[in-house]
Amino acid sequence: MESVRDTVVRMARQARDASRNVAGLSTGVKNDVLLRTAELLRERSEEIRAENEKDLAAGRERGLAAAMLDRLELSDRVLDSMIQGLREIAALPDPVGEVDDMVRRPSGILVGRMRVPLGVVAMIYESRPNVTIDAAALCLKAGNAVFLRGGSEAVHSNVVLGAILREALESCGADPDAVQVVPVTDREAVNVLLEQEEYIDLVIPRGGEGLIRFVSEHSRIPVLKHYKGVCHAFVDTGADHDMAARIVMNGKVQRPGVCNALETLLVHEDEAGSFLPRIAGELMDAGVEIRGCERTCAIVGGAKRAVEDDWPAEFLDLIIAVRVVKDIDEAMEHIARYGSRHTEVIITPHYGNAQRFLREVDASAVMVNASSRFSDGGQFGLGAEIGISTTKLHAYGPMGLKELTARKFIVYGAGEIRE
Amino acid sequence: MESVRDTVVRMARQARDASRNVAGLSTGVKNDVLLRTAELLRERSEEIRAENEKDLAAGRERGLAAAMLDRLELSDRVLDSMIQGLREIAALPDPVGEVDDMVRRPSGILVGRMRVPLGVVAMIYESRPNVTIDAAALCLKAGNAVFLRGGSEAVHSNVVLGAILREALESCGADPDAVQVVPVTDREAVNVLLEQEEYIDLVIPRGGEGLIRFVSEHSRIPVLKHYKGVCHAFVDTGADHDMAARIVMNGKVQRPGVCNALETLLVHEDEAGSFLPRIAGELMDAGVEIRGCERTCAIVGGAKRAVEDDWPAEFLDLIIAVRVVKDIDEAMEHIARYGSRHTEVIITPHYGNAQRFLREVDASAVMVNASSRFSDGGQFGLGAEIGISTTKLHAYGPMGLKELTARKFIVYGAGEIRE
Numbered sequence: 024m025e026s027v028r029d030t031v032v033r034m035a036r037q038a039r040d041a042s043r044n045v046a047g048l049s050t051g052v053k054n055d056v057l058l059r060t061a062e063l064l065r066e067r068s069e070e071i072r073a074e075n076e077k078d079l080a081a082g083r084e085r086g087l088a089a090a091m092l093d094r095l096e097l098s099d100r101v102l103d104s105m106i107q108g109l110r111e112i113a114a115l116p117d118p119v120g121e122v123d124d125m126v127r128r129p130s131g132i133l134v135g136r137m138r139v140p141l142g143v144v145a146m147i148y149e150s151r152p153n154v155t156i157d158a159a160a161l162c163l164k165a166g167n168a169v170f171l172r173g174g175s176e177a178v179h180s181n182v183v184l185g186a187i188l189r190e191a192l193e194s195c196g197a198d199p200d201a202v203q204v205v206p207v208t209d210r211e212a213v214n215v216l217l218e219q220e221e222y223i224d225l226v227i228p229r230g231g232e233g234l235i236r237f238v239s240e241h242s243r244i245p246v247l248k249h250y251k252g253v254c255h256a257f258v259d260t261g262a263d264h265d266m267a268a269r270i271v272m273n274g275k276v277q278r279p280g281v282c283n284a285l286e287t288l289l290v291h292e293d294e295a296g297s298f299l300p301r302i303a304g305e306l307m308d309a310g311v312e313i314r315g316c317e318r319t320c321a322i323v324g325g326a327k328r329a330v331e332d333d334w335p336a337e338f339l340d341l342i343i344a345v346r347v348v349k350d351i352d353e354a355m356e357h358i359a360r361y362g363s364r365h366t367e368v369i370i371t372p373h374y375g376n377a378q379r380f381l382r383e384v385d386a387s388a389v390m391v392n393a394s395s396r397f398s399d400g401g402q403f404g405l406g407a408e409i410g411i412s413t414t415k416l417h418a419y420g421p422m423g424l425k426e427l428t429a430r431k432f433i434v435y436g437a438g439e440i441r442e
Numbered sequence: 443m444e445s446v447r448d449t450v451v452r453m454a455r456q457a458r459d460a461s462r463n464v465a466g467l468s469t470g471v472k473n474d475v476l477l478r479t480a481e482l483l484r485e486r487s488e489e490i491r492a493e494n495e496k497d498l499a500a501g502r503e504r505g506l507a508a509a510m511l512d513r514l515e516l517s518d519r520v521l522d523s524m525i526q527g528l529r530e531i532a533a534l535p536d537p538v539g540e541v542d543d544m545v546r547r548p549s550g551i552l553v554g555r556m557r558v559p560l561g562v563v564a565m566i567y568e569s570r571p572n573v574t575i576d577a578a579a580l581c582l583k584a585g586n587a588v589f590l591r592g593g594s595e596a597v598h599s600n601v602v603l604g605a606i607l608r609e610a611l612e613s614c615g616a617d618p619d620a621v622q623v624v625p626v627t628d629r630e631a632v633n634v635l636l637e638q639e640e641y642i643d644l645v646i647p648r649g650g651e652g653l654i655r656f657v658s659e660h661s662r663i664p665v666l667k668h669y670k671g672v673c674h675a676f677v678d679t680g681a682d683h684d685m686a687a688r689i690v691m692n693g694k695v696q697r698p699g700v701c702n703a704l705e706t707l708l709v710h711e712d713e714a715g716s717f718l719p720r721i722a723g724e725l726m727d728a729g730v731e732i733r734g735c736e737r738t739c740a741i742v743g744g745a746k747r748a749v750e751d752d753w754p755a756e757f758l759d760l761i762i763a764v765r766v767v768k769d770i771d772e773a774m775e776h777i778a779r780y781g782s783r784h785t786e787v788i789i790t791p792h793y794g795n796a797q798r799f800l801r802e803v804d805a806s807a808v809m810v811n812a813s814s815r816f817s818d819g820g821q822f823g824l825g826a827e828i829g830i831s832t833t834k835l836h837a838y839g840p841m842g843l844k845e846l847t848a849r850k851f852i853v854y855g856a857g858e859i860r861e
Contacts, residue, residue, distance in 0.1 A: 043778070043804075046804075047802060120801060126823055128821065128822070128823055130816065130821060132809075132812050132816055132821075134822050134823060137800065137801070139804065139834070139838075141834050141835070142834065224833075224834060224835070225835060240662075243659075245664060245833075245835045263857070265857075266857035269857060269859050270857065270859060272859075273859035273860055277859075277860060359462070377854075381556065381852045382539060382556070383466060385462075385465075385558065385850075386850065387850055387851060388850065388851040388852075388853065389850060389851070389852050389853070390551075390852070390853035390855060391853065391854055391855055392854075392855040392856055392857050392858075393551050393853050393854075393855025393856075393857070393858045393859075394855075394858065394859040394860050396859070396860035397547075397549065397551055397553075397853060397855075397858070397860055398851070402547065402549060402551075402860065403547070403553050403851060404545055404547055404553060414643075414664075415558070415560050415561065415643060415848035416560070416643070416644060416664045416835065416836045416848070417835045417836040419558075419848045419849060419850055419851075420850060420851045421851070429834035429835070429838045430838060431804075431805065431806055431807065431808060431838055431839060432806060432807040432808070432817070432822060432838075432839045432840070433800045433807075433808050433809070434807065434808070434809035434810065434812050434816060435796075435810055435811075435812075436809060436810055436811040436812025436813075436816075437811055437812075438682070438684075438685035438688060438689065438811050438812070439811075439812045439813065439816070440688050440689060440691075440692035440696075440812075440813040440815070441692055441696060441813050441815035441816055441821065
């Protein structure tokens with residue numbers, strides 16, 4: 024039997040070999056592949072459900088938590104959303120071949136930049152098998168081969184979804200090797216994958232902080248990732264309290280388990296006495312636990328005293344840290360120290376403070392008078408999102424199709440030479 | 443005494459601490475720093491020459507080759523070109539703070555992208571001490587702190603140039619720690635540097651293939667690099683022989699020691715019988731050695747028979763590999779197999795072949811009817827060049843000031859929340 028190492032290396036090489044084929048596909052063929060995949064998901068739903076049931080049964084046997092089993096399940100609703108996602112990605116403009124920045128240089132040559140696929144993109148993810156379809160669709164639309172390594176608890180689901188993607192490629196005349204789903208659950212597969220810098224151009228891990236740290240510490244391939252989203256809202260002096268309350272409540276309560284939810288509220292000392300009792304009431308009515316600094320606790324009855332570990336915490340839960348600050352400088356100092364470069368918000372009526380915050384705060388998304396929950400590829404107009412980067416190389420913030428491409432220089436000459 | 447490790451870690455931390463200061467400097471102050479550095483290079487030329495003489499003396503003692511000593515020398519001509527370079531970089535537009543792609547989204551928010559510095563950029567380079575000034579100037583102009591590790595044979599020169607840069611920063615009210623020059627020649631310094639992913643955002647190695655391989659294999663920090671430039675020119679059927687000869691001669695002879703020089707000539711079989719004798723004559727008159735495939739050797743008297751190792755070779759010398767190919771497909775196959783993703787050229791009168799070549803060839807610069815020697819930041823209009831990337835993440839091709847920055851999302855709202 025082929026060893027785990029041999030399997031992973033063979034699949035990575037096959038993806039690399041297929042990457043030239045998929046890079047050269049027309050937009051029409053790529054869209055056909057996505058739409059054919061959507062059809063097959065419908066036609067094969069019985070088979071998909073049967074494979075998914077194997078994962079669910081194994082999960083129940085291993086005693087997985089209900090929330091985990093829920094994420095694992097390919098229900099009708101989840102299948103519908105995968106089909107919908109495929110149609111949306113097919114409808115997005117194709118970034119490949121796009122040319123811009125074309126200029127004529129003094130030498131006479133015409134220089135521009137053309138978008139090209141990256142080559143082979145690997146995704147390493149946990150639990151949710153729908154990522155198999157979403158990630159493959161985005162990578163293929165951007166002309167990349169894709170190498171998928173999902174959670175071991177979803178291996179049957181991922182393998183059948185991979186087979187459907189490969190069948191769709193083949194039926195459209197494209198190379199099925201452009202999609203590779205690692206069929207083994209052995210953890211060694213991840214280690215071997217991360218060594219294949221000869222065949223894989225980019226790794227995107229999606230999952231918990233542990234997975235992401237492991238990948239970025241062991242990878243010899245460039246990694247795009249974010250560890251966590253510790254997003255702050257700073258309520259400046261003179262801020263409209265209605266607007267501030269609306270933005271804070273939306274950031275904290277609408278969907279607390281996501282990375283662009285709000286974790287810390289910073290309040291200018293001028294507003295603390297009036298704004299804090301109001302927002303604390305709204306938050307507590309919504310079941311949010313408040314962990315405040317000393318000054319916050321003096322104003323808000325029922326607030327717990329925050330400890331040092333609360334400031335850099337990503338609660339992902341109905342908990343908020345609250346601190347009173349002297350001014351915008353102290354707020355920005357706090358963010359520089361505890362922020363995670365994800366999303367930072369100021370609520371202010373002051374033009375100068377808005378501009379300073381936008382310019383000086385180092386985060387992938389910086390907002391004035393808007394909810395942190397907008398920090399998302401779809402909301403920002405990128406179309407679908409393959410992930411978020413909180414480091415600055417290659418991409419910073421939500422990543423869409425363009426972030427799965429590079430730009431090469433193209434030159435139209437008429438026989439020019441360099442003097 | 444401080445250990446090598448402690449020195450490097452301390453300097454990396456100082457660079458990180460200073461990076462916030464330099465990121466916030468106005469364009470005017472950054473330009474003043476560059477112009478003040480230019481003045482100091484002139485005022486302190488005696489001292490610079492004296493330190494440089496120490497390196498030269500040590501090099502002569504160690505028996506360095508004349509070419510190496512030549513590259514090491516800070517002659518009046520080299521100092522003048524450093525001063526000129528500083529003035530040119532001061533004159534370039536500042537990329538930091540530039541906002542584009544601003545759109546209003548259906549939610550009402552206005553989303554755009556603002557260029558921001560990367561943070562701390564490390565350069566690891568060999569020999570030429572003028573890189574100390576060029577690289578620091580580009581990094582500072584893009585708002586980055588810079589961590590410089592030059593060749594051990596140039597340490598005295600690099601340290602005095604670093605001191606001048608720091609003095610210029612200080613005299614303009616900026617943090618001098620934004621420039622760090624590693625003062626130790628110990629090789630361990632490079633290993634320690636490459637582990638400082640907490641403090642350094644990007645490493646750019648410049649030098650021989652050995653140095654670049656070492657850096658990219660050992661770095662935990664993202665690396666932008668190119669190993670070599672194996673550039674091809676393909677003379678298509680029907681090509682204008684005068685144009686083809688001009689482009690081949692310019693590519694091979696004008697400056698054979700650089701990475702955008704031509705290494706391999708591919709000739710369509712329709713043209714081989716007439717074009718090869720002509721170009722071979724011109725090349726041999728210029729002292730170029732021809733290493734040809736079997737068909738080339740049958741046509742060109744005096745051509746050596748190429749061996750397999752000649753096809754992927756970066757000669758950096760008056761040597762050219764020549765191969766006759768059946769058609770554009772065979773030419774592109776050859777390039778895909780042996781090319782280095784640097785610069786590839788087609789000489790063709792055919793619209794369709796030109797478009798196919800531009801689209802299908804995977805290289806950082808792809809050209810029609812122009813010399814490979816144009817593949818350069820200055821020629822492409824980027825201003826000065828910090829290096830060339832032949833991998834696709836973050837930058838592909840010549841890198842200028844913009845490639846030393848990232849783009850963050852900025853949002854102007856009016857109280858919008860996500861439904």
